[in-house]
Structures are given as structure tokens and as C-alpha cells.
Amino acid sequence: MRCVATSTLPPSIQARRTTIAMKLVMAVSGSLFVLFVIAHMYGNLKMFGGQAAYDDYAHHLRTLGEPIAPYSGVLWIIRVVLLGSVLAHIYSAFYLWSRAQGARTTKYRMKKAAAATISARFMRWGGVALLLFLIWHILQFTTRTINVNGSHDSPYDNYVAAFQPSVWWVFVIYALAMVALAMHIRHGVWSATQTLGWTGNVRARRRANTLAITLAAVVSIGFILPAVFVLFGVIK
Amino acid sequence: MKITLKVWRQSGPKDSGGLATYELDDITEDMSFLEVLDVLNEGLITSGEEPVAFDSDCREGICGMCGLMINGSAHGPEVTTTCQLHMRSFSDGETITVEPWRADAFPVLKDLVVDRSAFDRIIQAGGFISVNTGAAPDAHAVPVPKENADKAFASAACIGCGACVAACPNASGMLFMGAKVTHLGLLPQGQPERDARVVKMVNQHDHEGFGGCTNIGECAAACPKEIPMDVISQLNKDLRTAMQHGR
Ligand code: HEM
Ligand code: FES
Numbered sequence: 001m002r003c004v005a006t007s008t009l010p011p012s013i014q015a016r017r018t019t020i021a022m023k024l025v026m027a028v029s030g031s032l033f034v035l036f037v038i039a040h041m042y043g044n045l046k047m048f049g050g051q052a053a054y055d056d057y058a059h060h061l062r063t064l065g066e067p068i069a070p071y072s073g074v075l076w077i078i079r080v081v082l083l084g085s086v087l088a089h090i091y092s093a094f095y096l097w098s099r100a101q102g103a104r105t106t107k108y109r110m111k112k113a114a115a116a117t118i119s120a121r122f123m124r125w126g127g128v129a130l131l132l133f134l135i136w137h138i139l140q141f142t143t144r145t146i147n148v149n150g151s152h153d154s155p156y157d158n159y160v161a162a163f164q165p166s167v168w169w170v171f172v173i174y175a176l177a178m179v180a181l182a183m184h185i186r187h188g189v190w191s192a193t194q195t196l197g198w199t200g201n202v203r204a205r206r207r208a209n210t211l212a213i214t215l216a217a218v219v220s221i222g223f224i225l226p227a228v229f230v231l232f233g234v235i236k
Numbered sequence: 237m238k239i240t241l242k243v244w245r246q247s248g249p250k251d252s253g254g255l256a257t258y259e260l261d262d263i264t265e266d267m268s269f270l271e272v273l274d275v276l277n278e279g280l281i282t283s284g285e286e287p288v289a290f291d292s293d294c295r296e297g298i299c300g301m302c303g304l305m306i307n308g309s310a311h312g313p314e315v316t317t318t319c320q321l322h323m324r325s326f327s328d329g330e331t332i333t334v335e336p337w338r339a340d341a342f343p344v345l346k347d348l349v350v351d352r353s354a355f356d357r358i359i360q361a362g363g364f365i366s367v368n369t370g371a372a373p374d375a376h377a378v379p380v381p382k383e384n385a386d387k388a389f390a391s392a393a394c395i396g397c398g399a400c401v402a403a404c405p406n407a408s409g410m411l412f413m414g415a416k417v418t419h420l421g422l423l424p425q426g427q428p429e430r431d432a433r434v435v436k437m438v439n440q441h442d443h444e445g446f447g448g449c450t451n452i453g454e455c456a457a458a459c460p461k462e463i464p465m466d467v468i469s470q471l472n473k474d475l476r477t478a479m480q481h482g483r
Contacts (some may be wrong), residue, residue: 009361009436010443015479018438019408019448020472096406096448103407103447105340109244109255110333111310115453116405123450155415197473200466 019096020195026092027192029085033183034215036082047226047235049093051156058155090131097124119157119187119216126180133177163230176226182220186212237263237323240331241276243288245347253344255333258271259320265324270295270302272323273334289347295319298462300395301424303402304334304348310399310458317397317460337398341444354410354444355396356400362433363416365425384422393461400455406444406447411455413437414467431478438475 013023043061046054063075113121139141139145141158148170149161163171199205229235238261245254256275268273270292277287282366293301299319306312312321326332342350380388392415400411417434420426426433442448449468456465 007359008443012273013436013439015435015438015475015483016293018435019442019477020475021479023450023472024476025447043474088382096450098477100406100408100447100450101344103340103445104338106338106344108305108308108335109242110305110308110335113454114403115457117452120450120452121405152288155255187451194451195472197471197476199469199475202464202466204469 004207011044017065018101019099022092022095023195025088026096027195028088029092030188030192032081032085033089034101034189034219036078037185037219038215038221044223044226045082047156047159048229051154054156055154085151086134090127093124105174117187119183120191122180122183123187123191129180130184131178136173137177139214152191160230160236163227165231165233168231173226176228178220178224181223182216185219186216187216237261237265237284237326239263239272239323239326239329241272242331242469243276243348244335245288246336246344247286247346247357249343249345249410254441255335260393263323267323268319269304269306270319289345289349291349292319298395300397303332303337303350303399304335305402307333310337310403311397311460315460315462317395320338320460326347337402339398339401339446340445341407341409342398342401350398352396352398354446355398355409358409358413358437358440359396359416360438362429363413363420365420365429367425378424380423387466388419388422388470389454391415391463391467394419394459394463395461396461398457399460401446403454403458404447404449405452405454406450408455408456409441409444409446409447410449410468410471411459411463411465413441414469414471415463418470421474426459431481431483434471434474435478435483445450 018113036044046057062072069077119126136146140148140162144151144158149164149167150163152158163174190208191197193208193211194205199208226235238259241258241260242255245256256277259440260272260276260279263272263275270290273288273290280287284405290304293299295302297317300317303311304316304318307317307323311318313325314321336342336344336348337350337352339350341354342352344350352408394412394415398409398412398414401407401409404411419436421430421468451465451468453465455468456463
């Protein structure tokens with residue numbers, strides 16, 4: 001143990017090899033997810049426009065950028081960028097998680113939280129829950145490996161089939177995932193603005209928190225709304 | 237007042253330690269928390285037992301030596317230092333748990349005393365300005381915008397007590413470091429070393445084994461000098477800027 005304040009500078013001194021740089025990776029990759037979920041949520045609202053609107057939208061995603069880009073080209077670019085972001089986000093999350101565990105190996109017998117929101121406390125396990133959900137979601141709707149209630153050619157029909165009352169548990173999974181997503185966005189967006197150094201005063205911090213809460217509410221409610229309407233037979 | 241103290245006792249850095257229970261019944265409301273520990277120690281010495289080791293120096297809230305985890309809160313239930321905490325903040329008959337700061341970068345030396353020299357090493361890594369000493373320059377020789385002066389001054393209020401680390405679920409020292417980086421970075425004298433300072437300090441911080449920040453805010457809530465999270469934003473911004481400058 002070092003009991004004197006002798007300077008022991010680490011061998012390598014680089015800005016990009018710090019925990020703050022790791023947080024920047026997390027903030028940038030997380031922000032890309034946020035942009036993605038906003039766009040995805042908006043697309044899903046086309047369920048309210050009927051079968052043609054929704055299926056056209058799904059088809060349009062594949063012809064986006066044509067003829068400059070090939071069929072599905074832009075979609076694949078988005079997928080690759082998102083996959084890269086997911087990997088970077090998970091890597092930095094687990095790196096910081098394990099560092100935090102090593103930073104306090106003897107726990108307090110008594111510890112009170114004075115400022116932590118529930119969302120902040122749920123970031124790590126909530127993130128793991130979102131990852132599991134993401135895998136389930138892709139297997140169900142993208143690769144169609146898991147086929148819950150019949151498989152159709154029309155994306156609209158697949159959506160409607162998935163949220164029928166007979167398979168109510170699918171709705172429950174999605175509803176819980178949206179709670180986890182709302183919580184992750186609520187702390188994540190605030191945390192990202194802080195990590196990026198944009199919240200240097202009280203007003204900016206308040207605005208960042210308002211933005212985080214608003215985005216969390218809009219995205220999670222926007223996502224679950226069409227599913228609720230299918231469940232209750234309004235969209236069929 | 238009658239109180240029950242549950243105090244962390246640990247004979248040395250290698251001892252595993254544990255909580256010991258003591259009853260005290262001659263406590264008055266206007267005693268400071270450290271005076272209560274003094275009373276406890278007088279009793280222990282009289283009965284031939286080892287007194288509880290704890291840190292203190294100024295006992296007026298400015299040196300930062302006296303940090304204790306009291307009933308799960310850094311410096312106890314009030315926004316102040318342990319030496320400025322008084323027994324009127326507790327109720328008669330209360331059981332009070334007292335633990336040392338917990339962070340692997342702050343190893344326990346004995347009982348409630350931890351070694352905070354990791355903070356000194358962070359300061360040595362870059363928390364200073366290099367100037368020729370001599371006669372103090374005239375205060376108005378270098379103009380400083382009022383807003384910057386105020387903010388630098390508020391950040392300089394950090395006494396390095398370590399409550400931010402103690403309260404942080406990640407045992408991160410970012411509020412401490414943010415206060416130093418903001419204090420020096422907002423003043424003209426701090427500019428020449430601004431990029432180098434933040435990079436060195438953050439590297440040293442990580443090297444000491446503190447955790448990374450996740451912007452939860454427990455630090456600012458525990459800070460006896462009420463230093464806000466703004467300074468962490470400034471720290472992050474300065475590190476990003478240094479990175480953009482190729483550091
Ligand atoms: C793949 C599974 C995921 C895991 C394991 C995960 C884990 C984490 C963790 C541990 C943090 C840091 C928590 C903190 O700062 O307190 C974080 C931050 C963040 N997450 Fe996720 N997350 C995941 C998915 C997502 C998704 C789907 C989104 C999009 C809504 C997202 C957006 C964010 C944002 C914006 C941040 C803030 C970055 C920062 O702290 O600067 N994450 N994530
Ligand atoms: S003893 Fe100096 S701040 Fe408490």
C-alpha cells in the first residue's frame with residue numbers, strides 16, 4: 001500500500017484511454033440508438049394508416065436511396081452501423097461496470113441513496129434486459145425464426161398476428177420492454193448530454209433532464225400504442 | 237440524549253474489521269459529531285480499551301479531513317462536514333452507524349481513518365498552474381470575466397474531503413476532479429496547461445482505481461460545499477477538447 005503522496009503517473013497518458021473516453025463511446029453509440037428508435041417508432045405509427053401505408057413503408061425502407069444505392073443497400077448500412085454501435089455500447093458498458101465493481105470491493109453496511117433516480121439505478125440490468133429483448137425482437141420480426149401466430153408475406157399482417165389476445169404474453173413482453181426502454185432513455189439521454197459536456201449550468205441541466213423525460217415518454221408510448229390498438233381489436 | 241453507536245473497528249489495513257456497538261447516554265444536542273466520538277474515546281481510554289481512530293483537523297469545515305459515513309450518508313444527514321454536524325440532527329435513542337469511506341482507492345488504515353493520498357497524486361499529476369513565484373501580482377492585472385471568476389471560486393471551495401467518492405455507487409472521483417479542472421480551467425492563469433492538465437489528472441484518477449462516472453448525482457448531493465454536477469460536464473468537455481487537440 002502507498003501511504004505517501006509520491007507521484008506515480010501511469011505509464012501511458014492519453015485522453016482516449018480514460019473512463020471518460022469510454023463514456024463518450026457510450027454516449028455516441030447510445031445517441032445513435034435514440035435516433036434509431038425515434039425513426040422506428042415513427043414508422044410503426046403507420047399501422048394507424050392501414051395495411052397499404054404500413055407495407056409501403058416497410059417496402060420503402062428497402063428501396064431507400066435507389067437507384068444510387070442498391071436494393072436494401074441503405075437498410076444494410078443502417079444495420080451495420082447499429083450493430084457496430086451495439087457492440088461498442090456493450091463493450092464500454094461492461095468495461096465501466098467491472099471497473100465500478102473493482103472500485104469498491106468492501107461494501108457499506110448501510111448506504112442511502114440521496115439523488116439516484118430509479119432509471120439511473122436500473123441502467124446496467126435494464127441494459128441487459130434490453131439486449132435480451134433486442135435478440136427476441138429480431139428473431140421474431142426480422143429473421144422470423146420465432147413464429148408466434150402464423151407467418152404472412154405482409155409485414156402488417158405479421159404485426160397484427162403477433163399482438164392478438166390469444167397470444168397476450170407477446171404484448172406483455174413488449175410492454176415490459178418499453179418500460180425498460182423508457183427508463184434507459186430517461187437516464188441515458190441526460191447522461192449523454194452530461195458526458196458530451198453540454199450541461200455546464202443549472203438551466204442546461206434542467207433542459208437536458210426535460211428532454212430525456214420527454215423522449216422517454218414519446219418513444220415508449222409511441223411504440224406501444226399500435227400494439228394496444230391491435231390487442232383491443234381496433235386495428236385488425 | 238441517549239444514543240447507540242455502531243462503529244467500524246479495524247485494527248490495521250490487513251484486519252478484516254467489523255462493527256462494534258457502544259451506548260452513550262450523556263450526549264447533548266449541541267455537541268458536534270466529532271465531540272461525541274471524543275466522549276466515546278474518553279470512556280474507552282478510561283476503561284483501558286483502544287480508542288476509535290478517526291481523522292479531524294480544523295473542526296470548522298474547511299480542511300476536509302473529517303469524512304465519515306454516518307447512517308449511510310457521507311458526512312451524515314445534513315449538507316455539511318462531519319465536524320459541523322451536530323447531535324440536534326439526530327433523535328434521542330437513535331442508533332447511528334459509523335463507517336469509513338469505502339473505495340479501494342481510499343484504503344482503510346485503521347478504524348475510521350482512510351488514506352486519501354490518491355487525491356494528492358491526482359493534484360500532483362496536473363491540478364496546479366506553473367508560474368514563477370515572487371511578489372503577488374496586482375489583483376486586477378489580469379482581467380477575469382465576473383461569471384468565470386464566480387464559477388472558479390465556487391469550484392475552488394472543494395476541500396478534497398472525498399465525500400463524492402464515498403457517496404458514488406461507482407466510487408468515482410469525478411466531482412473532485414471536475415472541481416479542480418473547472419477552477420483552474422476558467423481562469424487565464426490556467427490556460428497554458430489546460431489540455432495537459434485534464435488528460436494527466438484523468439489518467440491518474442483511473443490509474444488509482446476509482447470508478448467511471450455514470451452521472452447519477454450522488455456526489456453533488458453529498459458534497460458539503462454544494463459543488464454541482466456542472467463541473468463534471470466541464471471536465472468531460474475539457475477532456476473531449478484535449479482529445480480533439482490530439483492529446
Ligand atoms: C444492448 C443492450 C444495452 C446495454 C447492455 C446498455 C447498457 C448501458 C449502460 C450500462 C449505460 C451507462 C449507464 C449510465 O451512464 O448510468 C448505458 C448508457 C446509455 N444507453 Fe444503453 N444499453 C443498451 C441498449 C441501449 C439502447 C437500445 C439505447 C437506445 C435507446 C441505449 C441508449 C443509451 C444512452 C443514450 C446512454 C447514455 C450514454 C452516456 O451515459 O453518456 N442503450 N447503456
Ligand atoms: S475537521 Fe476540518 S473539515 Fe472537518
